[in-house]
Amino acid sequence: MQTYNLALIGFGGVARALAEIIRDDSDHLADAVGFRMRVVAITDLNLGTLTQPDGIDLDAVLALPRGTNFAGLPGGSAEVDNEAVIRDSNAAIVVEATFTNPETGEPALSHVRWALESGKHVTTTNKGPVALAGTRLLELAAQHGRRFEFEGAVMSGTPVLRFASQMLAGNRIRGVQGILNGTTNYVLGRLADGLTLDDAVREAQELGYAEADPTADIEGSDVCLKVSILASRVMGVDIAPEAIPTEGISGITSEDIETARHNGQVWKLIGSVTRTPDGTTTARVCPIALENIHPLAGISGATNAVTFDTDLLGQVTVSGPGAGRVETAYALLSDIIAIHAQGGPAA
Amino acid sequence: MQTYNLALIGFGGVARALAEIIRDDSDHLADAVGFRMRVVAITDLNLGTLTQPDGIDLDAVLALPRGTNFAGLPGGSAEVDNEAVIRDSNAAIVVEATFTNPETGEPALSHVRWALESGKHVTTTNKGPVALAGTRLLELAAQHGRRFEFEGAVMSGTPVLRFASQMLAGNRIRGVQGILNGTTNYVLGRLADGLTLDDAVREAQELGYAEADPTADIEGSDVCLKVSILASRVMGVDIAPEAIPTEGISGITSEDIETARHNGQVWKLIGSVTRTPDGTTTARVCPIALENIHPLAGISGATNAVTFDTDLLGQVTVSGPGAGRVETAYALLSDIIAIHAQGGPAA
Numbered sequence: 001m002q003t004y005n006l007a008l009i010g011f012g013g014v015a016r017a018l019a020e021i022i023r024d025d026s027d028h029l030a031d032a033v034g035f036r037m038r039v040v041a042i043t044d045l046n047l048g049t050l051t052q053p054d055g056i057d058l059d060a061v062l063a064l065p066r067g068t069n070f071a072g073l074p075g076g077s078a079e080v081d082n083e084a085v086i087r088d089s090n091a092a093i094v095v096e097a098t099f100t101n102p103e104t105g106e107p108a109l110s111h112v113r114w115a116l117e118s119g120k121h122v123t124t125t126n127k128g129p130v131a132l133a134g135t136r137l138l139e140l141a142a143q144h145g146r147r148f149e150f151e152g153a154v155m156s157g158t159p160v161l162r163f164a165s166q167m168l169a170g171n172r173i174r175g176v177q178g179i180l181n182g183t184t185n186y187v188l189g190r191l192a193d194g195l196t197l198d199d200a201v202r203e204a205q206e207l208g209y210a211e212a213d214p215t216a217d218i219e220g221s222d223v224c225l226k227v228s229i230l231a232s233r234v235m236g237v238d239i240a241p242e243a244i245p246t247e248g249i250s251g252i253t254s255e256d257i258e259t260a261r262h263n264g265q266v267w268k269l270i271g272s273v274t275r276t277p278d279g280t281t282t283a284r285v286c287p288i289a290l291e292n293i294h295p296l297a298g299i300s301g302a303t304n305a306v307t308f309d310t311d312l313l314g315q316v317t318v319s320g321p322g323a324g325r326v327e328t329a330y331a332l333l334s335d336i337i338a339i340h341a342q343g344g345p346a347a
Numbered sequence: 348m349q350t351y352n353l354a355l356i357g358f359g360g361v362a363r364a365l366a367e368i369i370r371d372d373s374d375h376l377a378d379a380v381g382f383r384m385r386v387v388a389i390t391d392l393n394l395g396t397l398t399q400p401d402g403i404d405l406d407a408v409l410a411l412p413r414g415t416n417f418a419g420l421p422g423g424s425a426e427v428d429n430e431a432v433i434r435d436s437n438a439a440i441v442v443e444a445t446f447t448n449p450e451t452g453e454p455a456l457s458h459v460r461w462a463l464e465s466g467k468h469v470t471t472t473n474k475g476p477v478a479l480a481g482t483r484l485l486e487l488a489a490q491h492g493r494r495f496e497f498e499g500a501v502m503s504g505t506p507v508l509r510f511a512s513q514m515l516a517g518n519r520i521r522g523v524q525g526i527l528n529g530t531t532n533y534v535l536g537r538l539a540d541g542l543t544l545d546d547a548v549r550e551a552q553e554l555g556y557a558e559a560d561p562t563a564d565i566e567g568s569d570v571c572l573k574v575s576i577l578a579s580r581v582m583g584v585d586i587a588p589e590a591i592p593t594e595g596i597s598g599i600t601s602e603d604i605e606t607a608r609h610n611g612q613v614w615k616l617i618g619s620v621t622r623t624p625d626g627t628t629t630a631r632v633c634p635i636a637l638e639n640i641h642p643l644a645g646i647s648g649a650t651n652a653v654t655f656d657t658d659l660l661g662q663v664t665v666s667g668p669g670a671g672r673v674e675t676a677y678a679l680l681s682d683i684i685a686i687h688a689q690g691g692p693a694a
Contacts, residue, residue: 021659033517157660159514166513167506169684170380171677295666298645312368312677313504316667319642320660330517330659337516 003036004336005055007091007120009082009111010098011044014125016062017329018095023058029333035340041089042070045098048078053090086111087118093339095332096124102216102225105132116140116148123335125152125328131225131241134232147339152331154180154226155304158320162338164234164308171310175274176234180226182302182322183210183217184249184269188287189300192257192266197250209302209323219248220269220285227271227283230306235273237281246285256289265289266297350383351683352402354438354467356429356458357445358391361472363409364676365442370405376680382687388436389417392445395425400437433458434465440686442679443471449563449572452479463487463495470682472499472675478572478588481579494686499678501527501573502651505667509685511581511655518657522621523581527573529649529669530557530564531596531616535634536647539604539613544597556649556670566595567616567632574618574630577653582620584628593632603636612636613644 006022008015021029022037030036038055050056050070060073070076086094094115100108105128112129115122116137124130129137130153141148154160155178164173179185183204190200201218204210216222224246231239249269260267270288275281290297295317299305304322307315321327353369355362368376369384377383385402397403397417407420417423433441441462447455452475459476462469463484471477476484477500488495501507502525511520526532530551537547548565551557563569571593578586596616607614617635622628637644642664646652651669654662668674 028519029517158663163510163514167510167681170376170680172375293647295645295650298642298647300640300645303642312680313674314668314671316505316665318663318665320663324661327660333517333659334514 001030001034001036002340003038004093004340005038005040005089005091006093006095006336007041007043007085007089008039008095008097009043009086010096011042011047012097012099013325014328014332015042015095015097017325018097018332019058019062021326021329021333023062033337033340037336040091041085043080043082043085045080048076049080049085050076051085051089082107082111083114086114086120091120093121093123093336096122096126097332098126100126100128102128102131102221105129109133109137112137112148113140116144116146119144119146121147121149121339123149123152123332123339125150125156125331127153127222127225127229130233131228134229135238147342149335149338151334151338152328153229155306155320155322156324156328157330157334158304158318158322158327159334160230160306160318161233162334163318168308168310168313168316171308171312173234173308173310175272175309176230176306177270177272177296177309178226178230178306179268179296179299179304180223180271180306180322181217181220181269182304183214184220184223185299185304186302187218188249188252188267188269191252191254192261218250220246223269223271223285227273227285230271231273231281231283234308235275235281237273239273239281239283244283244285247287249287252287260289263289264292266292268296268299270296348377348381348383349687350385351440351687352385352387352436352438353440353442353683354388354390354432354436355386355442355444356390356433357443358389358394359444359446360672361675361679362389362442362444364672365444365679366405366409368673368676368680370409380684380687384683387438388432390427390429390432392427395423396427396432397423398432398436429454429458430461433461433467438467440468440470440683443469443473444679445473447473447475449475449478449568452476456480456484459484459495460487463491463493466491466493468494468496468686470496470679470686472497472503472678474500474569474572474576477580478575481576482585494689496682496685498681498685499675500576502653502667502669503671503675504677504681505651505665505669505674506681507577507653507665508580509681510665515655515657515660515663518655518659520581520655520657522619522656523577523653524617524619524643524656525573525577525653526615526643526646526651527570527618527653527669528564528616529651530561531567531570532646532651533649534565535596535599535614535616538599538601539608565597567593570616570618570632574620574632577618578620578628578630581655582622582628584620586620586628586630591630591632594634596634599634607636610636611639613639615643615646617643
């Protein structure tokens with residue numbers, strides 16, 4: 001059975017969850033997916049670099065007290081040189097899970113580029129490089145005969161991109177509509193329960209749904225990046241995030257909510273990409289009062305969902321988690337499964 | 348580009364819809380899925396047999412006045428010998444879409460067997476052979492190095508079986524819950540609107556959702572067969588339909604509906620398969636008053652849906668059509684795409 005060497009770039013919650021899955025569940029996974037995984041390098045801005053070409057002892061790494069760097073482990077160092085590790089390690093697959101600036105896509109964008117240039121497959125959970133340079137990076141991957149996979153960039157481990165390309169193959173996809181941000185969906189539900197926006201956001205923060213600075217959620221810019229990814233990767237049209245009209249939920253009043261309820265509707269923050277009959281494609285992010293029978297109307301709490309409008313099947317909807325460390329780690333795993341299905345790493 | 352020869356066994360609405368797709372959209376499909384299809388044989392109990400080994404003129408067949416048999420077409424006859432056509436035609440893939448007895452699985456079960464024995468791949472939309480003999484037929488397919496595909500047996504073209512095996516690969520699936528019958532879901536919605544059961548069923552019949560005899564829908568036996576398929580094909584445990592406790596919706600009273608509404612719940616006919624912590628697997632069909640926040644609570648009208656309970660992703664739900672001629676024809680197409688992806692027909 002093939003064993004794939006992985007380099008983990010960024011060792012936050014998601015990458016740690018993947019390491020735990022590999023450590024704890026490799027026999028089950030080998031049975032289920034037909035290959036094994038071995039981590040040969042880890043880098044993290046706060047923890048340093050760890051390289052063990054024959055396979056890192058994940059027990060030792062995961063047992064490190066929080067904040068203790070890799071310097072005390074064999075093959076460990078407090079220094080970080082991501083480019084050197086990505087280019088020179090014996091990994092076949094680079095797992096990119098850093099904290100990345102959504103405006104510039106960096107440092108993830110460079111990590112992906114270095115990996116592909118040095119003949120390695122890449123999986124990332126970062127929206128930035130996919131939204132800002134997805135087409136360019138996929139071309140680079142094709143040039144080097146490697147895969148660039150990023151299922152987790154839209155709804156964490158809930159399949160959206162591969163659902164469209166594999167489960168709906170043969171359909172013409174005429175449009176995509178989604179609830180793509182769990183924080184705003186949770187907040188909208190609590191507004192409907194009578195809370196103020198401030199109270200609902202505070203509650204979402206306490207539950208761990210919302211960031212300390214919830215602006216990117218509330219004002220729609222997180223959804224905007226995801227809509228840009230859906231436009232290019234599902235609808236085949238590159239639309240830059242700044243070209244997508246984006247309105248968040250902060251303008252929704254208690255009167256709006258009452259009126260919607262009276263009309264049998266419910267407010268949702270909807271990111272959409274629509275192909276009009278004349279063939280042009282438009283993308284948008286804004287709150288919409290959906291009829292109660294709309295497939296997205298019943299999506300409650302922090303759940304995410306996407307509805308595909310297709311020529312042969314009509315509307316098909318996938319819903320599930322849109323965040324979470326294990327859920328997002330599964331997105332990375334699903335990318336590695338896809339790399340394996342497409343012939344596996346030659347490196 | 349590879350061209351696959353198809354034999355259509357049964358030429359009702361679903362098979363006609365597939366023939367229309369092949370006739371009208373083959374260039375688009377070739378681009379999208381990487382192969383072409385050619386119908387070389389059609390049989391139908393009412394219409395006879397038509398064989399044209401170089402490819403049937405679908406325009407001529409689809410233009411036949413309703414009820415006119417194949418005898419007047421080149422290669423046509425009013426006689427039907429399905430076994431001879433299945434075994435001896437130059438088809439590589441047999442498309443089985445007959446009217447089949449759900450109790451015995453016949454004649455579909457024999458059609459599938461003859462096709463596999465004679466080295467042909469099979470796609471079917473019939474629940475019967477899958478629920479009653481799925482494991483045996485899959486073994487027969489493996490013996491002959493051919494594929495037996497039946498995505499349409501559960502929710503027509505909405506992907507469920509391949510969603511579980513491909514989109515959730517690597518997850519442990521702990522349970523499956525579904526709304527697997529559009530008629531009963533529509534009727535339950537109208538009961539909640541205040542209609543009587545008789546009136547709601549009559550309305551569903553007028554809209555084309557319900558059969559003239561709605562018993563299999565209302566009493567749950569249609570869902571029971573689908574649950575048996577989910578048990579074996581998703582959860583890996585063969586449970587015969589007759590071993591699944593099955594209760595339909597005819598016992599739900601207006602008081603039940605009022606009580607549910609008062610408690611923030613909604614009645615759904617749920618088919619479920621659950622693995623308990625001790626490792627046993629139980630299957631069941633019965634009405635359940637779901638909390639409004641349950642992922643299946645918002646599934647309205649004739650829509651079907653399945654929620655998978657998984658170890659890594661938690662709950663993931665797919666919803667879409669569960670019936671319809673074009674939608675079910677897409678299930679057949681998706682099976683042929685799967686056969687192609689797995690290496691295509693050697694025949």
